[in-house]
Amino acid sequence: MTNFISVQLKKASEVDLAKPLCKFIQQSYPGGDAQAEHCRAAEELSKLRKSALGRPLDKHESALETLLRYYDQLCSIEPKFPFSENQVCVTFTWKDAFDKGSLFGGSAKLALASLGYEKTCVLFNCGALASQIAAEQNLDNDEGLKAAAKHYQFASGAFQHIKDTVLSSLNREPTVDISPDTVGTLSLIMLAQAQEVFFLKATRDKMKDGIIAKLANQAADYYGDAYKQCQYKDTLPKEVFPVLAAKHCIMQANAEYHQSILAKQQKKFGEEIGRLQHAADLVKTVASRYDEYINVKDLVDKINRALAAAKKDNDFIYHDRVPDLKDLESIGKASLVKSTPVVVPLSQKFTDLFEKMVPLQVQQSVSVYNQRKADLVNRLIAQMREATNLANGVLASLNLPAAIEDVSGDTVPQSILNKSKSVIEQGGIQTVDQLIKDLPELLQRNKEILDESLRLLDEEETTDNDLRTKFKERWQRTPSNELYKPLRAEGANYHNILNKAVQADGQVKERYQSHRDTIALLCKPEAELNAAIPSANPAKTLQGNEVVNVLRTLLANLDEVKKEREQLENDLKSVNFDMTSKFLTALAQDGAINEEAISVAELDRIYGSYTQKVQESLKKQEELLKNIQNAHQDFSKMKQSNNESNLREEVLKNLAVANDNFVELVANLKEGTKFYNELTEILLKFQNKCSDIVFARKTERDELLKDLQQSIAREPSAPSVPLPTYQTTAAGGSKPASSSTPTPAPRTMGTKPQPPARPPPPVISAASSSSSTSAPSGTAAPPAAAAPVPPAPTPGASAPAASTAPSQAQGPPYPTYPGYPGYCQMPMPMGYNPYMYGQYNLPYAPSPVYQNPGQAPYPAPQQPGYPFPQQPYYPQQ
Numbered sequence: 118m119t120n121f122i123s124v125q126l127k128k129a130s131e132v133d134l135a136k137p138l139c140k141f142i143q144q145s146y147p148g149g150d151a152q153a154e155h156c157r158a159a160e161e162l163s164k165l166r167k168s169a170l171g172r173p174l175d176k177h178e179s180a181l182e183t184l185l186r187y188y189d190q191l192c193s194i195e196p197k198f199p200f201s202e203n204q205v206c207v208t209f210t211w212k213d214a215f216d217k218g219s220l221f222g223g224s225a226k227l228a229l230a231s232l233g234y235e236k237t238c239v240l241f242n243c244g245a246l247a248s249q250i251a252a253e254q255n256l257d258n259d260e261g262l263k264a265a266a267k268h269y270q271f272a273s274g275a276f277q278h279i280k281d282t283v284l285s286s287l288n289r290e291p292t293v294d295i296s297p298d299t300v301g302t303l304s305l306i307m308l309a310q311a312q313e314v315f316f317l318k319a320t321r322d323k324m325k326d327g328i329i330a331k332l333a334n335q336a337a338d339y340y341g342d343a344y345k346q347c348q349y350k351d352t353l354p355k356e357v358f359p360v361l362a363a364k365h366c367i368m369q370a371n372a373e374y375h376q377s378i379l380a381k382q383q384k385k386f387g388e389e390i391g392r393l394q395h396a397a398d399l400v401k402t403v404a405s406r407y408d409e410y411i412n413v414k415d416l417v418d419k420i421n422r423a424l425a426a427a428k429k430d431n432d433f434i435y436h437d438r439v440p441d442l443k444d445l446e447s448i449g450k451a452s453l454v455k456s457t458p459v460v461v462p463l464s465q466k467f468t469d470l471f472e473k474m475v476p477l478q479v480q481q482s483v484s485v486y487n488q489r490k491a492d493l494v495n496r497l498i499a500q501m502r503e504a505t506n507l508a509n510g511v512l513a514s515l516n517l518p519a520a521i522e523d524v525s526g527d528t529v530p531q532s533i534l535n536k537s538k539s540v541i542e543q544g545g546i547q548t549v550d551q552l553i554k555d556l557p558e559l560l561q562r563n564k565e566i567l568d569e570s571l572r573l574l575d576e577e578e579t580t581d582n583d584l585r586t587k588f589k590e591r592w593q594r595t596p597s598n599e600l601y602k603p604l605r606a607e608g609a610n611y612h613n614i615l616n617k618a619v620q621a622d623g624q625v626k627e628r629y630q631s632h633r634d635t636i637a638l639l640c641k642p643e644a645e646l647n648a649a650i651p652s653a654n655p656a657k658t659l660q661g662n663e664v665v666n667v668l669r670t671l672l673a674n675l676d677e678v679k680k681e682r683e684q685l686e687n688d689l690k691s692v693n694f695d696m697t698s699k700f701l702t703a704l705a706q707d708g709a710i711n712e713e714a715i716s717v718a719e720l721d722r723i724y725g726s727y728t729q730k731v732q733e734s735l736k737k738q739e740e741l742l743k744n745i746q747n748a749h750q751d752f753s754k755m756k757q758s759n760n761e762s763n764l765r766e767e768v769l770k771n772l773a774v775a776n777d778n779f780v781e782l783v784a785n786l787k788e789g790t791k792f793y794n795e796l797t798e799i800l801l802k803f804q805n806k807c808s809d810i811v812f813a814r815k816t817e818r819d820e821l822l823k824d825l826q827q828s829i830a831r832e833p834s835a836p837s838v839p840l841p842t843y844q845t846t847a848a849g850g851s852k853p854a855s856s857s858t859p860t861p862a863p864r865t866m867g868t869k870p871q872p873p874a875r876p877p878p879p880v881i882s883a884a885s886s887s888s889s890t891s892a893p894s895g896t897a898a899p900p901a902a903a904a905p906v907p908p909a910p911t912p913g914a915s916a917p918a919a920s921t922a923p924s925q926a927q928g929p930p931y932p933t934y935p936g937y938p939g940y941c942q943m944p945m946p947m948g949y950n951p952y953m954y955g956q957y958n959l960p961y962a963p964s965p966v967y968q969n970p971g972q973a974p975y976p977a978p979q980q981p982g983y984p985f986p987q988q989p990y991y992p993q994q
Contacts, residue, residue: 138159234286273308289593306343331372334368347361367411386430387439562797651768
């Protein structure tokens with residue numbers, strides 16, 4: 118009797134998880150031991166999937182453990198990898214567990230780039246395999262009963278979890294086997310079977326009949342609910358419905374049987390008989406309707422024996438009234454089962470392969486924190502550099518420190534010589550020319566990478582739009598123009614960056630052209646540089662003056678401020694603090710991360726002192742520049758002025774400005790070169806991302822096209838074409854008698870060669886007809902005398918009147934002239950003329966009178982009233 122329902126496993130297509138996961142790891146994590154370890158974990162995950170899904174699984178605990186470990190691993194990587202169509206795109210394809218498919222179409226399947234879909238299908242297989250393992254248990258011992266009950270309750274919980282989460286996990290209509298209705302019914306079936314196992318254990322342990330009756334009644338209730346849920350649906354295999362109906366009746370019969378024993382113990386003999394009669398009716402129904410699914414012979418015999426004994430005792434001894442079925446008290450219910458909730462990890466042997474990888478939410482928070490940190494550091498460094506450039510510009514406009522170093526008036530000031538030496542050591546004007554020459558090549562390379570990336574998206578989107586136009590609502594996948602919005606926004610951002618870079622390059626070139634000659638002058642030897650600077654009368658009277666000493670002190674202090682800034686800039690760049698632990702702690706405590714609050718507080722703690730030092734440096738420079746300008750005014754008043762000295766001072770100022778511009782130009786050009794090289798790496802990653810998603814979309818497109826072709830092949834053919842009128846109307850316009858057999862369509866002759874012209878039928882004389890008809894049976898009639906051959910008709914003479922054949926296509930081109938072996942002149946009865954060859958109809962078999970090939974057949978008698986005229990017979994020559 119214990120015929121339990123088990124669920125078939127879903128079949129998955131092969132997927133390589135290692136490649137896309139390793140690519141994401143390489144793009145998101147710096148190289149080193151951590152990256153290599155994560156890549157090895159990705160390969161182990163791919164192997165685990167093959168072990169869990171890539172081979173037939175035994176109905177054993179070890180196979181279920183493998184499935185559970187894979188499910189746990191999917192749950193652990195879900196927050197660590199951005200599985201989606203436009204990030205880590207992995208398409209999972211699963212077949213419907215209950216769809217057997219068709220000859221041409223194959224079974225139904227669904228392919229989605231969703232980790233939630235993979236988790237749902239794997240959990241379905243966990244529940245299905247658990248149901249199969251439970252069905253294989255030996256229920257004759259306690260260990261088998263306990264194992265079966267545990268697995269059925271786990272399967273019920275797995276299916277219930279799918280029912281609660283499948284729609285939110287997939288964001289689209291699932292296949293029938295994992296739809297909420299189907300898995301909800303499966304969950305209830307598994308729960309009913311677990312309750313039945315407890316009923317069997319209670320029976321085996323010989324518990325009180327009242328308890329056993331309640332357990333059986335609860336199981337019957339579960340089976341009845343499951344049957345009601347799928348009664349009018351065809352989502353489950355057809356053999357499930359009769360088993361559920363039979364189990365409902367069987368468990369109800371068991372409940373009545375054991376309740377009857379309780380009634381007997383309570384001296385309620387009429388109730389005992391009433392319950393046994395109801396139980397007998399129930400098992401009789403099962404035996405008559407569902408005998409091919411469940412054998413209830415033993416239960417029938419047990420109930421019938423108990424019923425016979427009860428009736429006998431009641432008839433002879435007790436004479437208790439047997440109540441009607443409606444008057445019997447309802448049997449109570451006792452449920453000992455519940456669906457096992459799905460709590461990760463499900464496997465007792467689970468170890469997280471990606472334990473050292475932080476969740477994706479933490480990664481994103483760290484990325485935003487790093488961006489905030491970079492913005493803060495860049496802002497502080499930009500403030501210091503801007504202040505330094507301002508100071509250099511002020512000193513250059515005042516010709517300091519060259520003005521106080523130019524004591525002779527005919528030699529190059531030491532500060533100018535130092536600047537010239539520095540320019541020459543950095544490569545001079547040749548360095549600037551080479552850096553400017555390299556920029557267009559770097560720019561063009563980046564443009565080509567970006568254009569190629571967007572071209573891939575454009576081509577795939579065009580193909581997708583064409584197929585969507587062709588298949589319309591059948592083309593059920595995310596439109597490419599919606600899917601590519603983030604990528605196109607990213608590409609547009611890169612376009613804007615390149616356009617701004619081109620403008621910046623133009624400004625640098627323009628600035629270089631305006632100072633190129635002066636920079637070239639700084640690159641010359643000392644003698645040529647001295648010759649290019651005009652000489653003037655020395656200002657020896659100013660040497661040792663207090664104003665000059667004040668200027669030198671102020672300039673030295675300003676140089677000290679610049680050096681402090683350089684050190685402060687290096688310190689800002691070297692500060693490093695890992696926020697991963699902070700965010701992990703917040704995620705563990707609160708279940709979410711308030712990134713902005715945590716980042717702002719931490720940045721203020723780390724960089725608060727540096728921000729204060731930068732502000733102090735800026736304030737100190739402001740005071741120094743103010744004092745330098747005041748002292749220079751006093752110095753200018755004391756200095757002798759003439760045309761030569763003014764011209765010399767102007768040249769020295771230009772040389773100082775040229776040095777500052779050279780330093781800034783080289784820094785800008787090197788920064789631009791570094792920018793283009795770094796942008797190249799970013800654009801290559803962007804190109805790989807576009808290439809990966811386009812490849813994934815192409816694979817998905819091919820799968821969808823294949824599925825569409827299969828679904829079209831499964832569709833019913835076009836409705837039958839109505840029969841033409843010549844098949845529905847008999848000769849003469851009258852309708853033939855109705856027939857259940859459809860009339861075959863006439864065959865056309867096409868371009869086949871026509872048979873020879875049919876000669877007219879012979880003229881049969883009355884004598885010959887009489888002799889033919891009067892011949893005794895079994896004897897052949899003598900051959901008729903040949904009739905005289907009439908003369909051939911003259912041209913233009915009217916032909917003899919003949920019957921006109923109905924307008925319809927002719928049948929097979931059988932020769933019908935005399936002498937052909939298949940020829941037979943058997944006229945048909947009047948009014949029957951569906952296929953007319955000339956003047957005679959041949960739907961019947963030939964006459965039993967046969968002739969040799971080439972021999973003229975014996976003429977048949979002409980029937981009276983035959984509507985065709987008599988014609989002379991032309992014998993074959």
